[in-house]
Amino acid sequence: xxxxxxxxxxxxxxxxxxxxxxxxxxxxxxxxLLWAPLRQLRVRRLWVIAEGHRRAVSDEPQxxxxxxxxxxxxxxxxxxxxxx
Amino acid sequence: MSASDQPxxxxxxxxxxxxxxxxKALAASPADLLxxxxxxxxxxxxxxxxxxxxxxxxxxxxxxxLWVVALLASLMVSGxxxxxxxxxGSLEQLCLAQHPLAILxxxxxxxxxxxxxxxxxxxxxxxxxxxxxxxxxxxxxxISLLLGSLCLTLIGAVGSALTVSIRxxxxxxxxxxxxxxxxxxxxxxxxxxxxxxxGNAVSWLALxxxxxxxxxxxxxxxxxxxxxISLDNG
Amino acid sequence: MWSFIxxxxxxxxxxxxxxxxxxxxxxxxxxxxxxxxxxxxxVAPPDFRQGNxxxxxxxxxxxxxxxxxxxxxxxxxxxxxxxxxxxxxxxxMKAAAPVGAVLTGIALVTGAIWGKPxxxxxxxxxxxxxxxxxxxFLYLGVVALFEAYENxxxxxxxxxxxSLVGTVNIPIIYKSVDWWYSLHQPAxxxxxxxxxxxxSMLYPLLLMIVAFYGxxxxxxxxxxxxxxIWHHRQSAWVRQWAGLD
Amino acid sequence: xxxxxxxxxxxxxxxxxxxxxVSLCVESGELWQLVGPNGVGKSSLMRALAGLARLGVEGAIxxxxxxxxxxxxxxxxxxxxxxxxxxxxxxxxMPVDDQQIARALRSVSLAGYESVPVGALSAGQQxxxxxxxxxxxxxxxxxxxxxxxxxxxxxxxxxxxxxxxHVASGGAVVFTSHQQSRFGARQHDLDLxxxxxx
Numbered sequence: 001x002x003x004x005x006x007x008x009x010x011x012x013x014x015x016x017x018x019x020x021x022x023x024x025x026x027x028x029x030x031x032x033l034l035w036a037p038l039r040q041l042r043v044r045r046l047w048v049i050a051e052g053h054r055r056a057v058s059d060e061p062q063x064x065x066x067x068x069x070x071x072x073x074x075x076x077x078x079x080x081x082x083x084x
Numbered sequence: 085m086s087a088s089d090q091p092x093x094x095x096x097x098x099x100x101x102x103x104x105x106x107x108k109a110l111a112a113s114p115a116d117l118l119x120x121x122x123x124x125x126x127x128x129x130x131x132x133x134x135x136x137x138x139x140x141x142x143x144x145x146x147x148x149x150l151w152v153v154a155l156l157a158s159l160m161v162s163g164x165x166x167x168x169x170x171x172x173g174s175l176e177q178l179c180l181a182q183h184p185l186a187i188l189x190x191x192x193x194x195x196x197x198x199x200x201x202x203x204x205x206x207x208x209x210x211x212x213x214x215x216x217x218x219x220x221x222x223x224x225x226x227i228s229l230l231l232g233s234l235c236l237t238l239i240g241a242v243g244s245a246l247t248v249s250i251r252x253x254x255x256x257x258x259x260x261x262x263x264x265x266x267x268x269x270x271x272x273x274x275x276x277x278x279x280x281x282x283g284n285a286v287s288w289l290a291l292x293x294x295x296x297x298x299x300x301x302x303x304x305x306x307x308x309x310x311x312x313i314s315l316d317n318g
Numbered sequence: 319m320w321s322f323i324x325x326x327x328x329x330x331x332x333x334x335x336x337x338x339x340x341x342x343x344x345x346x347x348x349x350x351x352x353x354x355x356x357x358x359x360x361v362a363p364p365d366f367r368q369g370n371x372x373x374x375x376x377x378x379x380x381x382x383x384x385x386x387x388x389x390x391x392x393x394x395x396x397x398x399x400x401x402x403x404x405x406x407x408x409x410x411m412k413a414a415a416p417v418g419a420v421l422t423g424i425a426l427v428t429g430a431i432w433g434k435p436x437x438x439x440x441x442x443x444x445x446x447x448x449x450x451x452x453x454x455f456l457y458l459g460v461v462a463l464f465e466a467y468e469n470x471x472x473x474x475x476x477x478x479x480x481s482l483v484g485t486v487n488i489p490i491i492y493k494s495v496d497w498w499y500s501l502h503q504p505a506x507x508x509x510x511x512x513x514x515x516x517x518s519m520l521y522p523l524l525l526m527i528v529a530f531y532g533x534x535x536x537x538x539x540x541x542x543x544x545x546x547i548w549h550h551r552q553s554a555w556v557r558q559w560a561g562l563d
Numbered sequence: 564x565x566x567x568x569x570x571x572x573x574x575x576x577x578x579x580x581x582x583x584x585v586s587l588c589v590e591s592g593e594l595w596q597l598v599g600p601n602g603v604g605k606s607s608l609m610r611a612l613a614g615l616a617r618l619g620v621e622g623a624i625x626x627x628x629x630x631x632x633x634x635x636x637x638x639x640x641x642x643x644x645x646x647x648x649x650x651x652x653x654x655x656x657m658p659v660d661d662q663q664i665a666r667a668l669r670s671v672s673l674a675g676y677e678s679v680p681v682g683a684l685s686a687g688q689q690x691x692x693x694x695x696x697x698x699x700x701x702x703x704x705x706x707x708x709x710x711x712x713x714x715x716x717x718x719x720x721x722x723x724x725x726x727x728x729h730v731a732s733g734g735a736v737v738f739t740s741h742q743q744s745r746f747g748a749r750q751h752d753l754d755l756x757x758x759x760x761x
């Protein structure tokens with residue numbers, strides 16, 4: 001160990017502020033780099049599961065309104081294509 | 085009607101045809117020719133207003149000012165390079181031509197350069213005198229701007245080809261192109277600085293010429309690929 | 319060998335392969351980072367001229383090195399996607415760009431903070447820091463171009479072209495900035511000196527560089543896995559992975 | 564002699580599959596119309612067959628002859644005159660002199676408009692300048708995307724003559740149109756509804 005006491009580590013004879021500031025920023029950015037994809041994977045997994053349930057619901061015999069809404073969605077998405 | 089014995093168009097003829105077409109279209113709207121010059125004129129006058137009228141200070145910064153403004157003028161103009169061709173469908177037809185898209189696109193870029201960067205370089209001595217650039221540096225300034233503007237236009241054309249299918253692509257064009265303009269700016273302005281100090285401007289001009297040759301060789305490949313991609317995105 | 323390369327191209331296979339890779343590479347990288355930081359911060363001696371502020375080198379240099387290497391990795395993925403039209407290369411490029419940008423940002427921030435005690439100013443137009451700033455703009459250009467395209471398949475191809483153009487320009491930019499810097503301020507000291515640094519400082523630095531490379535690989539693979547799930551959200555293997563069937 | 568061979572072509576828009584498994588062989592002297600409901604992918608397939616689109620297109624498309632494509636946009640510079648536009652057209656594939664162009668413009672009843680900037684012409688007239696290209700091309704394979712739109716009856720008749728003339732002289736035409744089987748028995752229909760991929 002180069003330093004003999006915790007105080008010396010914090011102070012680093014005057015340069016402590018800059019060194020610890022640089023390391024703090026780096027650690028937060030690196031943590032965000034690692035954490036973001038994991039969170040994104042979890043969010044997308046929940047979406048897939050939710051989509052699975054929506055799909056399961058729409059496969060069973062639907063009530064009239066749900067069926068019409070699906071029909072409307074389908075034709076709407078077709079005509080929104082301006083040209084083939 | 086379609087007798088197959090007639091010789092089809094040679095590459096040179098197609099190249100010249102595309103060059104003429106873009107040149108005529110550019111010449112037909114004088115605003116496109118005058119805009120860069122007016123822009124250069126106005127922005128150069130901003131610097132003395134910002135930095136103070138002291139001629140000594142201005143002439144010391146003149147090479148940098150002139151070159152940065154030339155770069156901005158080239159950037160402003162690059163956006164419009166392929167825009168009209170993309171909207172009126174000429175780009176689609178260009179893909180169907182028998183000759184490689186990269187070469188025909190190069191013809192358009194050269195015509196565009198003649199109408200913008202080339203004129204800018206010829207007129208630049210007038211602006212140089214405004215910011216007090218020493219007289220002996222004028223020839224080097226014009227040569228560096230001639231070479232530099234061709235290089236800037238070629239690189240700007242790559243950016244224009246990449247962003248032509250994006251609606252408000254102007255700002256994005258600057259973001260992706262300015263880093264690529266840095267070497268041209270450094271070599272060009274340093275050449276003029278050396279000329280003011282009677283140093284050896286020639287070596288910096290040689291570096292600029294090397295960049296021009298590299299861009300002439302490589303940029304068309306990127307432009308051709310980028311135009312095809314923009315068509316698929318359009 | 320070829321069957322391995324071929325399998326890499328298939329999403330479900332790559333997703334599982336990436337998963338097992340991350341399972342051991344992530345902890346290893348974290349351990350290396352901790353050991354390296356501890357070694358550089360507390361064990362290694364300070365620089366005789368700059369004092370303890372020199373310890374910032376253990377994050378500044380690795381971030382800069384991996385950021386530059388990351389740009390070439392991204393351009394390589396772009397070239398593969400353009401030449402062989404492999405969709406997985408598009409996803410690799412989209413995953414690598416933000417990671418590289420953040421690493422370049424880290425290198426810039428730590429470089430600026432390091433400049434304060436050394437030269438008294440927060441920003442110093444040193445050749446290396448200036449080139450790093452331009453590399454940062456190159457990264458931002460690629461990320462912004464990707465977001466601007468509606469058709470994401472075309473976006474990947476456009477970013478591939480831009481990153482290849484960038485790759486050709488990086489050596490020219492670095493050289494021109496070096497000459498620009500040496501022309502205007504020849505006398506001032508070199509920032510991260512080529513002066514042979516002492517072994518006691520070199521080993522923690524090398525360890526941190528390896529750790530940062532590991533970090534780059536792990537984050538890119540994790541980004542790719544997240545992207546693959548979204549890209550194939552309708553397909554059966556994703557639903558199976560989510561535990562539906 | 565087959566001018567266009569397309570096997571197992573699949574078209575994607577963004578990441579949404581439109582068509583799959585489209586196979587087509589166009590022999591010289593044949594006239595094909597791509598038929599299908601609005602939005603099924605007629606234009607996208609046409610652009611893929613003409614070689615304009617590569618991304619999102621799978622399958623093998625081989626054109627054995629030079630192709631000409633006329634789509635919705637007329638590929639004309641508004642600031643240039645019809646004469647310049649046709650002489651310097653980007654896809655022009657043969658040396659053309661002014662007499663040929665003047666004759667072509669006369670044929671689409673635009674005599675006298677040779678030196679009027681295209682921007683000053685009406686939409687119908689611009690459309691006819693674009694279609695005048697059919698008279699000055701050596702391409703044997705024509706791709707016409709909705710060519711009959713914005714054309715009056717005289718224009719439609721003229722276009723029908725050009726198409727039948729071109730097909731009779733050994734060329735081939737692939738076109739899309741809202742009207743059904745305008746050429747009756749002489750045309751082959753490719754109904755895209757069969758290839759829609761869900």
